[in-house]
Amino acid sequence: MNTDLSKLLNRPLSVGNKSVEKRLILAPMTYLGHIAFREMVSKYGGFGLLFTEMCSAKRIPYENREVSPFFKWRDEELPYLVCQIFGADAEIMATAARRIEKQGFFGIDINFGCSVSSICRQNCGAALLKFPELAAQIVASVRKAVSFPVFVKFRTGWKDDPQIAIDMAKRFQDAGADALTFHPRVAPDRRARPPKWEYIRMVKESVSVPVFGNGNVFDHNDCRNMLQTTACDGIAIGRLAIAKPWIFAKWSDGYDPGADIYLSSAIQLAKLLIKHYDPKKAIRRFRKFTLYFSANFCFGHTLYNKVLNAKDMEEAEDMLYRFFENPPDLASKPNMNFFV
Numbered sequence: 001m002n003t004d005l006s007k008l009l010n011r012p013l014s015v016g017n018k019s020v021e022k023r024l025i026l027a028p029m030t031y032l033g034h035i036a037f038r039e040m041v042s043k044y045g046g047f048g049l050l051f052t053e054m055c056s057a058k059r060i061p062y063e064n065r066e067v068s069p070f071f072k073w074r075d076e077e078l079p080y081l082v083c084q085i086f087g088a089d090a091e092i093m094a095t096a097a098r099r100i101e102k103q104g105f106f107g108i109d110i111n112f113g114c115s116v117s118s119i120c121r122q123n124c125g126a127a128l129l130k131f132p133e134l135a136a137q138i139v140a141s142v143r144k145a146v147s148f149p150v151f152v153k154f155r156t157g158w159k160d161d162p163q164i165a166i167d168m169a170k171r172f173q174d175a176g177a178d179a180l181t182f183h184p185r186v187a188p189d190r191r192a193r194p195p196k197w198e199y200i201r202m203v204k205e206s207v208s209v210p211v212f213g214n215g216n217v218f219d220h221n222d223c224r225n226m227l228q229t230t231a232c233d234g235i236a237i238g239r240l241a242i243a244k245p246w247i248f249a250k251w252s253d254g255y256d257p258g259a260d261i262y263l264s265s266a267i268q269l270a271k272l273l274i275k276h277y278d279p280k281k282a283i284r285r286f287r288k289f290t291l292y293f294s295a296n297f298c299f300g301h302t303l304y305n306k307v308l309n310a311k312d313m314e315e316a317e318d319m320l321y322r323f324f325e326n327p328p329d330l331a332s333k334p335n336m337n338f339f340v
Helices: 003-009 035-044 075-080 090-103 125-130 132-145 162-175 197-206 220-230 239-243 249-255 261-276 279-297 300-308 314-321
Strands: 013-015 019-021 024-026 049-056 082-086 107-110 149-158 177-185 213-216 234-237
Touching: 003 220, 003 249, 024 049, 024 249, 035 049, 035 075, 035 249, 035 261, 075 082, 082 090, 090 107, 090 132, 107 125, 107 132, 125 132, 125 149, 132 149, 132 162, 149 162, 162 177, 162 197, 177 197, 197 213, 197 220, 213 220, 220 234, 239 249, 239 279, 261 279, 261 314, 279 300, 279 314, 300 314
Parallel strands: 024 234, 049 082, 082 107, 107 149, 149 177, 177 213, 213 234
Antiparallel strands: 013 019
16 A cells, blocks of 8 residues: 555545545546436545536536436435536536535535537536636636535636736636645647646635646656646546546555456446447447446457447447456556557
């Protein structure tokens, strides 16, 4: 167990009017941070908060959790679950926030970080960083509508200038955000260049609310270095959490997984997806998981291609068992070709 890192991660943190017991959290991710994945991660433990998939604020007032693929949760996870939303209208965002608070979520996360073209074309996600006043107005409107914690996730902006991120962080804090999750890449740059961790330090120094750093944390040394070099309050883990769902428990609680952890976790997720989704949605989400999961192995492309071509979940599970008949060689660090 890495006791130094564990001590850093197991310090309680106040966020608004609530407390988070651990400083390692799941980054908000669409098609990946779904109810089945969260149920599996909950069994391992070690995290402070989990985040839902990205939900449309327009749809939330009318969503039925029993049929919605995104606005979906287990009652047991509500005490540590934050609902992530996107939208460009302050009033609509506030209305969505009221329902989310009424359902009993820990808090709400406003997405100003997604740079996918389908979201930005709606002037949502990272596109709102081009309109600082509107972005701040949305935060203020949500803050006025609810009393539980308000999170904001954002990127550097559309130019590689840390001052833009600093100014946005101050705007969000002044508008009432209780915590910020900052990914230090420009919006057009999906992952072509490494994130600039020094920007996290600059953002942290500019505000008094908690700041969670995000970007390229792939092992315990990365985790410790981000905490120590940026002075951020916590770390949001994204791609690595998908590849290794037990990573929160390993870093925070000293969990020591057995040799069968890779196969057992993948099969466990497959079963949970079948439990929560219809067959088509289940296999679609499992394929997305397998892309990141395959980064663990030296010849992970073999596994990914087989699951990608599986016609259903039963065939995908069979491919998994076959792949692990002979223990695969593990990569020392995740294969970045899979971490797209």
